[in-house]
Amino acid sequence: MSWFKRVKEGILTKTQDKKPTPDGLWYKCPECKTPTSTKEFETNLWVCPDCGHHGKIGSAEYFSILFDDGKFKELDADLISGDPLKFVDTKPYPDRVLASAKKSGLHDAVRTATGRINGLKVSMAVMDFSFIGGSMGSVVGEKIARAIDVALEQKLPMIIISKSGGARMMEAAFSLMQMAKTSAKLALLSKAKLPYISILTDPTTGGVTASFAMLGDINIAEPNALIGFAGPRVIKETIGKDLPEGFQRSEFLLEHGFVDMIVERKDMKDKLHEVLNIIGVHKRETPAPKTKPKAKTQKASTK
Amino acid sequence: MPVLLDFEKPLEELYEQLEKAQATHDKGKVDMSDTISQLEKKIQGVRKDLYKDLTGWQKVQISRHPDRPYTLDYIAGMCKSFVELHGDRNVKDDKAMVGGLASIDGQAVMIIGHQKGRNTKQRQYRNFGMANPEGYRKALRLMKMAEKFNLPVVTLIDTPGASPGLEAEERGQGEAIAKNLLEMAVLEVPIICIVIGEGASGGALGIGVGDRVAMLENTWYSVISPESCSSILWRSWDYKEKAADALKLTASDMHENGLVDLVIREPLGGAHNNPEAMYKSLKLEIKRMIKELSEMSTKRLIDQRIKKFSNMGAYADVEEEIAK
Numbered sequence: 001m002s003w004f005k006r007v008k009e010g011i012l013t014k015t016q017d018k019k020p021t022p023d024g025l026w027y028k029c030p031e032c033k034t035p036t037s038t039k040e041f042e043t044n045l046w047v048c049p050d051c052g053h054h055g056k057i058g059s060a061e062y063f064s065i066l067f068d069d070g071k072f073k074e075l076d077a078d079l080i081s082g083d084p085l086k087f088v089d090t091k092p093y094p095d096r097v098l099a100s101a102k103k104s105g106l107h108d109a110v111r112t113a114t115g116r117i118n119g120l121k122v123s124m125a126v127m128d129f130s131f132i133g134g135s136m137g138s139v140v141g142e143k144i145a146r147a148i149d150v151a152l153e154q155k156l157p158m159i160i161i162s163k164s165g166g167a168r169m170m171e172a173a174f175s176l177m178q179m180a181k182t183s184a185k186l187a188l189l190s191k192a193k194l195p196y197i198s199i200l201t202d203p204t205t206g207g208v209t210a211s212f213a214m215l216g217d218i219n220i221a222e223p224n225a226l227i228g229f230a231g232p233r234v235i236k237e238t239i240g241k242d243l244p245e246g247f248q249r250s251e252f253l254l255e256h257g258f259v260d261m262i263v264e265r266k267d268m269k270d271k272l273h274e275v276l277n278i279i280g281v282h283k284r285e286t287p288a289p290k291t292k293p294k295a296k297t298q299k300a301s302t303k
Numbered sequence: 304m305p306v307l308l309d310f311e312k313p314l315e316e317l318y319e320q321l322e323k324a325q326a327t328h329d330k331g332k333v334d335m336s337d338t339i340s341q342l343e344k345k346i347q348g349v350r351k352d353l354y355k356d357l358t359g360w361q362k363v364q365i366s367r368h369p370d371r372p373y374t375l376d377y378i379a380g381m382c383k384s385f386v387e388l389h390g391d392r393n394v395k396d397d398k399a400m401v402g403g404l405a406s407i408d409g410q411a412v413m414i415i416g417h418q419k420g421r422n423t424k425q426r427q428y429r430n431f432g433m434a435n436p437e438g439y440r441k442a443l444r445l446m447k448m449a450e451k452f453n454l455p456v457v458t459l460i461d462t463p464g465a466s467p468g469l470e471a472e473e474r475g476q477g478e479a480i481a482k483n484l485l486e487m488a489v490l491e492v493p494i495i496c497i498v499i500g501e502g503a504s505g506g507a508l509g510i511g512v513g514d515r516v517a518m519l520e521n522t523w524y525s526v527i528s529p530e531s532c533s534s535i536l537w538r539s540w541d542y543k544e545k546a547a548d549a550l551k552l553t554a555s556d557m558h559e560n561g562l563v564d565l566v567i568r569e570p571l572g573g574a575h576n577n578p579e580a581m582y583k584s585l586k587l588e589i590k591r592m593i594k595e596l597s598e599m600s601t602k603r604l605i606d607q608r609i610k611k612f613s614n615m616g617a618y619a620d621v622e623e624e625i626a627k
Contacts, residue, residue, distance in 0.1 A: 082617030138616030209477030230467030
């Protein structure tokens with residue numbers, strides 16, 4: 001009856017010798033609270049495998065998901081914010097920018113690049129929420145405007161992935177005018193008959209919604225993203241009532257006619273390709289050279 | 304007695320004296336005209352001192368003065384004829400945004416503006432000058448009509464912000480404003496925008512993309528109201544004066560930063576202190592600007608408009624900064 005008798009010792013490691021689980025190995029979904037290993041979460045494109053909640057990701061992740069082989073040519077990477085108003089709240093604005101830059105490893109709240117989606121070349125801008133809440137200041141406006149200029153020059157479709165709390169208060173009216181600037185550039189793109197696809201992700205609010213995010217020929221939302229002009233808290237305070245379930249979420253916008261479709265992250269690349277292929281801008285374009293492009297390409301890092 | 308703002312308190316006593324003198328004079332027994340004219344002179348002098356060095360917050364207060372002229376007052380004061388046009392042809396007619404065909408000394412224009420109310424009932428009717436999506440869509444419909452009939456567009460901006468509400472979101476407040484920004488950038492007629500009171504954020508910019516953007520002297524224009532800015536940054540409304548300074552939202556600051564094209568002087572004590580003079584000088588400026596812009600070709604007009612907004616922004620190149 002040896003199986004009743006323990007032949008081998010059980011767990012031998014003494015309590016004090018046990019290794020703690022390193023940080024960052026698990027991701028707890030904020031929606032369904034299910035833990036997932038970071039690795040699995042990453043292979044699932046930062047979407048909870050249990051409930052399908054789309055986690056917030058930044059430009060590096062989107063570039064790696066959408067561009068062929070994760071390769072792209074970044075534009076205006078070195079643009080940084082000025083301090084036109086010498087704005088000081090609890091700390092001076094340049095200090096805030098610097099702190100955010102250190103924390104996020106970014107220069108500002110948007111990165112722009114050209115790259116290929118299943119072979120089709122596009123100009124793309126992706127916002128980073130981790131930089132002062134994805135707020136739009138002069139740098140965001142200018143980089144997006146320049147990326148649209150590149151689309152105009154090279155006759156490329158434009159894609160903007162929005163993720164922003166709105167205008168950046170510390171740049172006051174300068175940030176407000178970025179709304180006019182980006183919209184004016186999109187008007188030129190439209191006149192040139194080049195397609196613009198706007199992808200709205202969680203959250204897209206304020207001045208970004210009231211400018212480029214809503215101006216797509218085609219507006220695509222990620223599932224369950226908060227999208228609106230006024231923030232839910234402001235509306236709740238104004239009307240003095242609780243907001244209905246699902247208010248200002250992707251499905252609400254689809255129902256009210258402000259987005260064309262809701263597309264899951266895993267299907268985004270193919271959907272973009274399908275749409276652009278049908279519109280067929282690239283058929284007007286001269287075919288890309290077979291040899292490697294001279295421009296420096298960069299491998300997307302997804303730290 | 305006129306409604307006095309808190310920083311105008313030194314005037315209160317003088318006005319009281321003036322009223323008493325006026326009453327005695329009106330009874331007809333004593334001739335008080337000398338005292339009256341002296342008091343009026345004194346009031347003028349004190350006012351001049353008070354208005355010499357206004358802070359940002361004081362200008363915000365003047366821009367919200369309950370007696371200040373609103374869009375329909377300006378239209379009545381400047382235009383010989385005005386035919387108001389209603390509705391966005393979609394949902395309804397927004398009472399916070401008015402507009403129509405008008406004639407300014409024989410010059411036909413399409414004039415559009417935010418409209419506030421003067422008493423509680425009117426304020427509710429006008430939704431405090433906070434337009435809904437249908438307001439922005441009405442404005443765009445009128446601008447497109449102006450383009451068709453080759454009329455210059457004049458917009459008067461006076462809003463505490465676009466309306467935040469359930470219905471506004473359902474009907475796409477963001478989309479409505481965004482669409483206006485895009486369409487105004489390439490509208491084929493001259494556009495003149497004038498901030499006549501409050502210019503709050505996207506709600507103001509939604510009718511604010513123009514070849515000439517002007518601000519009356521005692522108005523403000525920014526991305527957020529000083530109160531909201533204070534409550535976000537300092538978690539309290541008490542820092543509104545500080546926020547008003549930090550935002551650099553006055554006409555002179557905005558002009559200095561190259562974000563508006565010109566500042567139009569107001570009569571001493573603000574537009575409400577002498578509305579007739581205000582209408583007259585604004586009318587002159589509008590006529591001058593229309594004349595200037597009418598001489599340009601459509602292409603040049605649009606190119607310059609887009610270029611102007613494209614040049615707005617404060618940024619630097621990291622490597623150039625290091626090189627410095």
